[in-house]
Amino acid sequence: MNKKLVLVDGNSIAYRAFFALPLLTNDQGVYTNAVYGFTNMLMKILEDQEPSHILIAFDAGKTTFRHEQFESYKSDREKTPPELSEQMPIIKEVLQAFQIKVTRIELYEADDIIGTLSKRGEDEGFDVRIYTGDKDLLQLVSERTHVAITKKGITNVEWFDEAHMEEVYGIPASHIPDMKGLAGDSSDNIPGIPKVGEKTALKLLKEFGNIEEVLNSSEQVSGPKLRERLTEFRDQALMSKELAVIHRESPVEESLSDLEYTGYETNDVRKLFTEYGFNSLMKHIGVDDEEQIEAKERALEEFTFHHEQEITEDMLQSPAALVIESPTENYHHAEIWGLGIVNENGSYTVPMDVALQSDDFKAWLADETKEKYVFDGKKLTVMLGWEGFDVRGIVFDTLIASYLIDPSLSSHDLANIAERREMTSVLLDEEVYGKGAKQQKPEADALNDHIARKTATIWKLQPLLKEELTTNDQWQLFETLELPLALVLSEMELEGVKVDQEQLKQMGVELDERLGQLERDIHELAGEDFNINSPKQLGPILFEKLGLPVIKKTKTGYSTAADVLEKLEGEHDIIPNLLHYRQISKLRSTYVEGLLKVIHGKSNKIHTRFNQALTQTGRLSSQDPNLQNIPIRLEEGRKIRKVFVPSEENWYILAADYSQIELRVLAHMSGDEKLMEAFHEGQDVHTKTAMDVFDVSKDDVTDTMRRNAKAVNFGIVYGISDYGLSQNLGITRKEAQSFIDKYFETYPNVKRYMDESIAYAKEHGYVTTLLKRRRYLHDINNRNFNLRSFAERTAMNTPIQGTAADIIKKAMVDVANTLNDQSLKSRLLLQVHDELIFEVPESELETMKQLVSDLMSQTISLDVPLVVDVEFGKTWYEAK
Secondary structure (H helix, E strand, O other), rough: OOEEEEEEEEHHHHHHHHHOOOOOOOOOOOOHHHHHHHHHHHHHHHHHHHOOEEEEOOOOOOOEEEEHHHOOOOOOOOOOOOHHHHHHHHHHHHHHHHOOEOOOEEEEHHHHHHOOOOOHHHHOOOEEEEEOOOOOHHHOOOOOOEEEEOOOOOOOEEEHHHHHHHHOOOOOOOOOOHHHHHHEEEEOEOOOOOOOOOOHHHHHHHHHHHHHHHOOOHOOOOOHHHHHHHHHOOHHHHHHHHHOOOOOOOOOOOOHHHEEEEOHHHHHHHHHHHHHHHHHHHHHHOOOHHHHHHHHHHHHHOOOOEEEOOOOOOOOOOOOEEEEEOOOOHHHHOOOOOOEEEEOEEEEEOOOOHOOOOHHHHHHHOOOOOEEEEHHHHHHHHHHHHOOOOOEEEEEEHHHHHHHHHOOOOOHHHHHHHOOOOOOOOOHHHHHHOOOEEEOOOOOOHHHHHHHHHHHHHHHHHHHHHHHHHHHHOOOHHHHHHHHHHHHHHHHHOOOOOOOHHHHHHHHHHOOOOOOHHHHHHHHHHOOEEEEEEOHHHHHHHHOOOOOOOOOOOEEOOOOOHHHHOOOOOOOOOOHHHHHHHHHHHHHHHHHEEEEOOOOOOEEEOOOOOOOOOOOOOOEEEEEOOOOOOOOOOOOHHHHHHHHEOOOOOOEEEEEEEHHHHHHHHHHHOOHHHHHHHOOOOOOOHHHHHHHHOOOOOHOOOOOHHHHHHHHHHHOOOOOOOOHHHHHHHOOHHHEEEEHHHHHHHOOHHHHHHHHHHHHHHHHEEEEEEOOOOOOOOOOOOOOOHHHHHHHHHHHHHHHHHHHHHHHHHHHHHHHHHHOOOOOOOOOEEEOOOEEEEEEEHHHHHHHHHHHHHHHHHOOOOOOOOOOOEEEEEOHHHHH
């Protein structure tokens, strides 16, 4: 038998888990972040180590035998947060479910229990593996005992064996207490010798041996002050060493045979995971064969299962759940692997090549009256669109429904949606196909089985999710906005955007020339040639040769990150050149090379993907490529838009942009008369705010006043703090706070609105937009100030940002419907934050300018006017 003893420092791992993860609660409001993190780590330990014996050791209490030696031992430790204390009994429940032995001993620490059992293990020929966040336990490292120290996150560890101890510390493991004796340990309140740090301690130990030899040789130590301290604090150093020594003969009752581990009952662990909502851990515990069969039968128990080689009339009913199976994330380049349909007649899977040849299937897809339930209708519509199929009649989308019900959830995979509703009928795609480059098409039977279960799950989820949306008063948002929007987005994605490739290549040449000139300028300012992209070469140039102040250091040397360079901007002419060089370099790689790479082979256009179910505010985002993030601060960045051109001759690019939409939403939602007045009178709102806040006439508003007013206006929308505003404006926090206070004095109803938003969130746990989009704020009543403050800022700004997102989404649907109704040729191509981009034939230009402006400004009724700026040109650049 493989004799491997695993010993875990329970308190240390629980603390690490608690502080590594945000405060989480389950459905009953019980805190679970430490439990979740601890369990995650435990499962990784079991998987990695496959122990024959295991024990988790906990501290018994605050008082230990070490307090008799030194009353202040560990006295500086902060009190355990109550949110963590509440979770310790649940961690014990977890260990009980996993059938793992736990122990604690009065007056002894977990370290002493681990030290004692590791010694016994070594003596009996075991390999010993210790997990902890406490480096004190490194003194136990030996030929047979290795120690894992937790690093960033939860499951990331650094393993120490004898070789790694030598590499990192240069002293034997047994001398770790000697190091603590000299350097002390602030976390345990071990005093050591004042002003002797770990570096000095290690140097002395490497030179003289153990602490006793260091103290006896103090006269030979260089540095009169250090010699003096070694003599003066000799007794304190020896006492500190004694405190740091782990007691390896502690009264541990358990014998090694008591710690033998034979595994756990899957059902016990599953029950616990279900109770605490640990759905994402379910897949790690395995499924018993019988349970797997039962789960499959539950998934399909309502259906007669058919695997057909042709499309039949029985399949093409209404309503029906529909799955087009392709695991590839970028569906513009996807191969379709299979088709699943579930309706009242049964469950059907059909080879995709058969379905693609069927006129009946094509007609059923395009029939608006044939109701279809899907998961990610946009993806399905685009994939079939590339095959020449038109998809209509999608009346339910499981992905969008889950997203609207709670956008704060980290995953809206079909498997996760089902698990959260206690349905075990479907596996994650990656569990079936593998991840990334490892994705493989399974055998036909396995593929058909997976497709059948997914389709059945969509069918069963539809009434559950519909009921949740209705209960949340979100059905209208789902049915009249998000569902039609998915179809609009699929049409935009399929249409794509034309790019002038020759101009793009020429732009690359020009950017290369600009980079070459900047490189020469930087080398001249530095007085030598070097690799500008190498921080190792750049750091010494800036901070040694040029003598600039060091802002931040990393393990590998000087930090030359963007935030560091920005702080140095006024210190030397080389800095703005370096910042400019990096910006141009990013433009070159991301937007010139990047855009050329993603031009589609079939259409010769760029087809981005819009994420409709990602952001918590409801805003759309775009990827592969991200066309919402083309830089506009640099002229070179703005010029990238020159390559985006109409796809047909004598057409134009038309851009329609909402003016200050978030501030208009704020005016409406707060009902503040002064703020509303500015918009009703068509005034420049930032000038108006400057007039009110600084109490001056319009003619006396300076550029600085307007800039400060603008920063406050937009800062208020995002719940900015005095610190955030001070950073934006380069002023003191006191000055920033006075601006904010004056703003709220000027616009008292804005302050009232903000306070009411927070109060609503504290009572209900979420906030909503005008169209009933929700965002849950799990930390709104948290005792932790930072977490609570962030939740409060989110409560203030989400209804504003989310309503602005709703407005532009509704405008997209309104415009698309009108283009269709009026049989106009113009096409909606892109949405970029508050802006819609169209391509328009010359003959429709005047019509579109008026139509788009009218539709966008009237899409929703606010107490202030919605203003739309419409411009056009031969390129996107000209239109802006």
